[in-house]
Amino acid sequence: MTQIYDRVALIGLGLIASSMAHAIKRTGLAREVVGYARSDETRQIARDIGLCDQIYDTAVEAVTGADLVVLCVPVGAMETVAIDIAPALKAGATVSDVGSVKRAVIDAVAKHLPEGAHFVPAHPLAGTEHSGPKSGFAELFDGRWCIVVPDICQDDQAIENLEALWRGMGSHVDRMDADHHDLVLAVTSHTPHLIAYTMVGVADDLGRVTDSEVIKYSAAGFRDFTRIAASDPTMWRDVFLNNKDATLEILGRFTEELFALQRAIRTEDGDMLHDYFTRTRAIRRGIVEAGQDTDAPDFGRVKS
Amino acid sequence: MTQIYDRVALIGLGLIASSMAHAIKRTGLAREVVGYARSDETRQIARDIGLCDQIYDTAVEAVTGADLVVLCVPVGAMETVAIDIAPALKAGATVSDVGSVKRAVIDAVAKHLPEGAHFVPAHPLAGTEHSGPKSGFAELFDGRWCIVVPDICQDDQAIENLEALWRGMGSHVDRMDADHHDLVLAVTSHTPHLIAYTMVGVADDLGRVTDSEVIKYSAAGFRDFTRIAASDPTMWRDVFLNNKDATLEILGRFTEELFALQRAIRTEDGDMLHDYFTRTRAIRRGIVEAGQDTDAPDFGRVKS
Numbered sequence: 229m230t231q232i233y234d235r236v237a238l239i240g241l242g243l244i245a246s247s248m249a250h251a252i253k254r255t256g257l258a259r260e261v262v263g264y265a266r267s268d269e270t271r272q273i274a275r276d277i278g279l280c281d282q283i284y285d286t287a288v289e290a291v292t293g294a295d296l297v298v299l300c301v302p303v304g305a306m307e308t309v310a311i312d313i314a315p316a317l318k319a320g321a322t323v324s325d326v327g328s329v330k331r332a333v334i335d336a337v338a339k340h341l342p343e344g345a346h347f348v349p350a351h352p353l354a355g356t357e358h359s360g361p362k363s364g365f366a367e368l369f370d371g372r373w374c375i376v377v378p379d380i381c382q383d384d385q386a387i388e389n390l391e392a393l394w395r396g397m398g399s400h401v402d403r404m405d406a407d408h409h410d411l412v413l414a415v416t417s418h419t420p421h422l423i424a425y426t427m428v429g430v431a432d433d434l435g436r437v438t439d440s441e442v443i444k445y446s447a448a449g450f451r452d453f454t455r456i457a458a459s460d461p462t463m464w465r466d467v468f469l470n471n472k473d474a475t476l477e478i479l480g481r482f483t484e485e486l487f488a489l490q491r492a493i494r495t496e497d498g499d500m501l502h503d504y505f506t507r508t509r510a511i512r513r514g515i516v517e518a519g520q521d522t523d524a525p526d527f528g529r530v531k532s
Numbered sequence: 533m534t535q536i537y538d539r540v541a542l543i544g545l546g547l548i549a550s551s552m553a554h555a556i557k558r559t560g561l562a563r564e565v566v567g568y569a570r571s572d573e574t575r576q577i578a579r580d581i582g583l584c585d586q587i588y589d590t591a592v593e594a595v596t597g598a599d600l601v602v603l604c605v606p607v608g609a610m611e612t613v614a615i616d617i618a619p620a621l622k623a624g625a626t627v628s629d630v631g632s633v634k635r636a637v638i639d640a641v642a643k644h645l646p647e648g649a650h651f652v653p654a655h656p657l658a659g660t661e662h663s664g665p666k667s668g669f670a671e672l673f674d675g676r677w678c679i680v681v682p683d684i685c686q687d688d689q690a691i692e693n694l695e696a697l698w699r700g701m702g703s704h705v706d707r708m709d710a711d712h713h714d715l716v717l718a719v720t721s722h723t724p725h726l727i728a729y730t731m732v733g734v735a736d737d738l739g740r741v742t743d744s745e746v747i748k749y750s751a752a753g754f755r756d757f758t759r760i761a762a763s764d765p766t767m768w769r770d771v772f773l774n775n776k777d778a779t780l781e782i783l784g785r786f787t788e789e790l791f792a793l794q795r796a797i798r799t800e801d802g803d804m805l806h807d808y809f810t811r812t813r814a815i816r817r818g819i820v821e822a823g824q825d826t827d828a829p830d831f832g833r834v835k836s
Contacts, residue, residue, distance in 0.1 A: 304802075353749050353751050354751060355751075357816065372751050373748055373749055373751070375749075402748070411740065411741060412741050412745050412746075412749055413749070415734070415735050415738060415741050415746060415754070416735065416741075416745075416746055416749045416750055416753065416754040417749070417753040417754060418753075419731065419734075420731055420753040420754050420756070420757055421753050422790075422793060422797075423727055423731060423790070424753075424756075425793070425808060425809055425812050426786060426789050426790045426793055427723065427724055427727060427786060428812040428815050428816075429789055429808060429811065429812055430719070430723075430782065430785050430786050430789050431719050431720065431815065432811060432812065432815055433785075433789075434719060434782075434785070436715065437715060437716050437719050437720075439815075439818065441716050441720075442716075442719060442720055442815070443815070443818040443819050443822045443824065444677055444706075444822060444824065445657050445677055445679075445716055445717070445720045445721070446720055446819045446822075446824050446825070447657050447658060447659075447676050447677070447824050447825070449720065449721040449722075449724040449725050449728075449760050450719070450720040450721060450724050451819050451824060451825045452724070452728075452756045452757075452759060452760055453724055453756075454812070454815055454816040454819055454825075455756060455816065455825070456753050456756055457809075457812040457813070457815070457816065458812070458813045458816035458817075459809075461805075461806050461809035461810045461813070462806065464805070464809050465802050465805040465806045465809060466802075468797045468805055469797070469800055469802055469805070472797055472798070472800070475797060476794065476797060476798060478734065478738075479790070479794055481734050481737075481738070482730060482731060482734050483787070483790070485730050485733055485734050485737075486726075486727070486730045486783070486787070489726060489729070489730055490780065490783055493726075493772045493773070493776055493779060493780060494776070494780060496773055496776070498608075498769050498770075498773055501765075501768070501769040501772055501773070502765050502766065502769045504729060504733060505729055505761075505763075505765035505768050505769065506765045507733065507736060508729050508732040508733055508736065508758070508761040508762070509761070509762045509765070511732050511735065511736055511743075511746070511747070511758055511761070512661065512732075512758040512759065512761065512762035513762075514743065514747045515747050515750045515755050515758055518747045518748060518750075520747065520748065520750050520751050520755060521750070521751070521755045521758075521759070
């Protein structure tokens with residue numbers, strides 16, 4: 229793989245940044261990968277496991293001389309970081325991010341960047357329920373999609389370089405405008421997460437069904453919800469606060485649909501239920517055929 | 533493993549029955565396992581893959597001489613089967629089932645069974661999104677729970693034998709009364725399934741977010757819903773129609789909770805969201821510690 233950047237600076241060292249560090253090293257996509265995290269403890273862990281070529285105590289030191297700076301912090305923290313690093317950015321540097329919402333990030337970050345910096349937001353659609361610098365691994369992005377949002381960047385080369393980096397880390401790359409991104413993600417990610425959190429919260433609340441029963445009998449469906457409801461709370465709080473309109477719109481649609489199914493149960497309309505459940509099977513097949521999930525029963529939890 | 537039954541008859545040859553056939557054979561829990569399925573095609577497939585010692589063309593032939601008969605048909609079909617087989621049951625035979633609801637099955641089946649038959653309903657909490665006679669495998673029940681519902685059986689030996697069979701197939705066994713079972717399952721299984729079906733239906737409906745986008749970008753959370761929304765439509769229709777009250781109760785609770793989170797998003801109450809999302813993480817930890825799920829990131833879809 230050709231080297232694309234000289235020095236890449238990762239700001240924030242969670243699951244995505246640590247996976248990027250491994251994936252960049254895997255095929256030598258940059259000469260040097262450096263990092264910064266706000267917490268002393270995170271920086272210490274990153275140093276202990278040798279995550280980057282260098283871990284700095286300040287974001288300013290990390291971005292100095294970098295030709296690519298990637299903001300890997302929760303969406304709500306992006307603006308503070310942008311203000312902090314802006315004066316230290318190298319002329320012509322590319323700034324990107326990995327946030328799960330794009331319009332709010334553009335609004336928060338772009339205005340603080342110096343003229344000549346290229347801001348190319350991106351969003352890798354990959355993750356696990358784990359977080360922190362130890363949770364990363366080089367294969368996280370393999371075969372997954374990364375959405376690049378070129379809305380406000382005038383420099384084609386800057387966009388193409390960032391896309392080449394993501395391809396080099398194993399991703400497929402798509403371009404999308406910020407608003408469409410936020411709507412698509414409200415459907416495929418944000419609303420499902422909110423619903424999973426809610427269902428787990430309901431189970432937790434029910435006094436008659438003891439905690440131990442909810443846990444013991446979770447294999448019957450519930451546990452698939454708990455995995456996504458175990459995701460990082462700060463990240464997800466920021467997602468909902470920053471993709472408010474699209475999430476509320478999809479939630480409204482969801483509630484309407486849920487009430488229709490609820491009424492079918494109450495009125496014992498078996499045909500409606502059967503038709504509905506038959507239709508949803510096709511989507512699952514599409515996902516497996518598109519290589520976005522495994523067909524192994526139970527996600528490969530069991531031998532087939 | 534000691535042989536527990538002489539002849540076991542499986543009525544219905546889907547995922548659970550075919551897994552039982554393999555699991556019983558694995559350690560010789562019965563001398564003979566025979567089967568019946570309503571559809572010609574299913575019986576032919578079962579014969580082709582050598583699923584049982586014998587596949588019969590009628591349920592009556594299958595249950596004749598059996599000391600254990602297990603009804604492995606959708607809940608809505610239990611009564612018809614019970615009426616059909618009742619006259620052919622051997623004196624003192626045990627009848628069980630594997631339905632996902634228990635009160636409705638007891639009401640539908642018990643009244644048709646002859647005096648002297650022992651009815652011991654059971655519910656193995658294991659499954660995958662696949663169905664049919666080819667989908668079964670011996671390990672499906674290993675380490676999972678099977679709930680035995682002894683409400684209406686007066687014969688301790690019949691209950692203990694059935695429990696020994698489930699343990700022999702790899703399950704942990706618990707006893708529970710029918711109503712409590714139906715409530716626990718409404719929380720851990722039935723409501724999560726309905727919600728997953730709904731979310732997948734919403735995604736399918738949204739014209740602006742093309743099918744292809746929903747599928748391509750599903751790794752961001754949505755795909756975990758599609759697995760459970762790919763489950764057998766007939767089985768799930770019957771579950772909701774037959775556990776109506778408990779499901780509607782938990783759905784009401786779910787909606788109330790969802791509206792609280794929706795309001796927190798609308799009013800930008802970040803603290804409420806963060807607290808809520810933090811609480812739900814603990815449940816996930818409990819499930820992994822209880823051995824009911826893997827801690828591998830993404831259910832082991834990716835290397836860690």
